[in-house]
Amino acid sequence: MKGAVLYGPRDVRFEERETPKIVKPTDAIIRIAAACVCGSDLWPYRGISPVAQPTPMGHEYCGIVEEAGSAVRSVKPGQFVIGSFFSSDNTCPHCQIGYQSSCQQHELVGGAQAPLLRVPLADGTLVATPDIPPDDMIPSLLTLSDVMGTGWFAADAAGVKPGKTVVVVGDGAVGLLGVLSARLMGAGRIIAMGRHEPRQKLAREFGATDIVTERGGEGVSRIKEMTEGIGADSVLECVGTQVSMMQAISSTRPGGHVGYVGVPHGVKLDGGELFFTHVHLHGGPAPVRRYLPELIGLVWNGKINPGKVFDLTLPLEQVAEGYRAMDERRAIKALLRPQ
C-alpha cells in the first residue's frame, strides 16, 4: 500500500510502505475511511522538531475494522471505529481516572495517512459508532480522534462553566473546536483570539461572541479592557509557543483556569511570575479516549458538526499538498480520503 512518509523539512512523500499486520493479539487493523493533517504534524514538517528517520505520518483516524487480533473483544471486523492518537489499555490506574493519554502502556498510533493502520490495544483504544455512518458524517467523526477531543479537553481543563467568560488563544482547528466546546459547556462569553478572517467566521459560527486580533501584550490588554480589568475565568491555550502561553496565562483572572493543549515548543515558565498570577494550570496530550463515547453521541445525533474545520479535501495521494496548504495557512485543516 502507499502512505505518507516524512523525510525531512517540507519533504512529505506518498510512497510504498509495508502493509500493516497484526503484531500482538491485542492489535486491530483499520481500513481508513478518512485521515487528516494535524497542526502538530507541522512541527516536524517545518523542521522545528527534528526528523531522525523517514517517518510514516498521521495519527488521526476512523474507519472499518479489517481484522482484529485474537485477544480483541470489544470491536470486531466490519464495525466503524474511532480511536485516539495514543493507544490505551483503558484499565490501568491512569486510564481509570480518565487520563488514557498517560496510560501505563500508551504508545503513539502512527502512520494513519494511509489506507490501512495498525492500532495497538484495540479494546482500550477504539470505540465503535452505533452503526456504519453516512459518508457526510465521517469528517465530524474523524475530528473526535484528536482535534475535537483536544479542544474539548482544553475547555474541560480550563474549567469552563455556564455563564463564564472564556478566551481561546489560537485559531487553528483545535482552537476553533475549543470555541465549540466552550459553547457546549455553556460559556456566557467566548472571545476568540486570531487574525485570519475565514477562521474568525468559523469561530463565530461555532459560538465565539467576540474576536480579538491583537496578540501578546496588546492582546492581553484588550482582554483586560473587555473584562473590566479582571481577566477571563477560563483560557484555552491551543498553540504551544512562549508568546501564546504567556498570552493565555496573563489573560486569566486570579483564581481562573488555563487549559493548555498546544504541544509546547521552547516554552519556559518562570515559577515566581506564575506564582503571583494565581492561575490554575492544567493540560497535556488530550485523553481523547475519555470523551469518545460522549462526543460520538453528539455527532451521531447531529448536535455538533466539528467536521466544518476541514476546508480542504484531497485524495490521499495528494497528501503533500495538504501539508503545504496548512503550512501556508491556505487551509485550516486538510481531510485525506483514500481512494
Place this chain on the structure above:
Amino acid sequence: MKGAVLYGPRDVRFEERETPKIVKPTDAIIRIAAACVCGSDLWPYRGISPVAQPTPMGHEYCGIVEEAGSAVRSVKPGQFVIGSFFSSDNTCPHCQIGYQSSCQQHELVGGAQAPLLRVPLADGTLVATPDIPPDDMIPSLLTLSDVMGTGWFAADAAGVKPGKTVVVVGDGAVGLLGVLSARLMGAGRIIAMGRHEPRQKLAREFGATDIVTERGGEGVSRIKEMTEGIGADSVLECVGTQVSMMQAISSTRPGGHVGYVGVPHGVKLDGGELFFTHVHLHGGPAPVRRYLPELIGLVWNGKINPGKVFDLTLPLEQVAEGYRAMDERRAIKALLRPQ
C-alpha cells in the same frame, strides 16, 4: 517603639522605629499579642532576595485593636483580631471568588515584629475572634495569619480529598501545617518528605503516616515505589526551590494536583516537560483571609493546635536570635512576644 529592621544579609536589628499611626480612615492599629519569623523572611535574611533599604520585618500578627480609622466598621478597639500578610478589601472581584491575596487593592502588611502595627483596609483584612483568647491559644491563632492558612491553601490547591494519597514536600512550618491540613481534609495516606528528626516527630503528630528522607530524583523514586508506580494524588510544595518544585511535580500521578505555596526562587518550568506530566498546578500567595473564619473556629473549639510549630519563644527584643535559630535550623519557627 522598638521593632525589627533588616539591614542586609544576617543583619537584623531591634531598634527604634516610628510608632505606626492611622494614615487612611480604613486603617487600624493593632497592639501585637504575638508575632513570629516566617520561612520567607529567611530569603532576604540569607541575602537570596536583595534588601534595597533597611526594612521593618514581620507580616504575621494577631492582637488587640488599639485604634480604628473613622471608616472602619467591622472591628473596633478592644477586639482581638487576626489578619493576613496581604491586606484586602474583601469586596473586589478577586476577593469575591476567594483570592483576597490578589485583591485589586492588596498591599503587604509589613513591620509586625514590633509592639504596634498599622493594618490597611482593616474591614476586609481583619477577622475578630469570638472573645479575648486565653494566652495559651495565641500561638495557634497567630499561625492563622500565614503558615496555617498557607498550609491549608496548599492542601486545598492540591485538591486533597478523603482517602487519597498526599505527599508534602518541605518540613518547615508550612509543610508541617500542610500535613495537618491534609489530615483534616481526610487524606488516607500522608507522606511527609524531610530529613530532620524533630520535624518528622511533629509531622507524625500532625497526621503523617509515612516519612521519606530522600530528596530529588531519589525522593521521587521512593514515592513511586510506595504508590505502586502511580504517584500521589495530591502533592503540596512548601519550599520554593527548583529541586523541591520538580520533586513535587514528578511525585504526582497524571491527572493529580500540585499545590505550591513556597515562594519560588529561581524556579523555571519547562513547558514541554510539564505538558506530559498531566498534573494540575495551582498555588501562589495563600488567600489566608478566605480561610480565617473557618480556621479560627477550629482553633477556638480546640480541634487543631497548629501553634505546636513554635518550638522557640523569645521576647521580641531577641528577634535576631529567632532569625539565627531558624536560619541554622535549630528552630522550626520562632514566636516573638512583645513585653
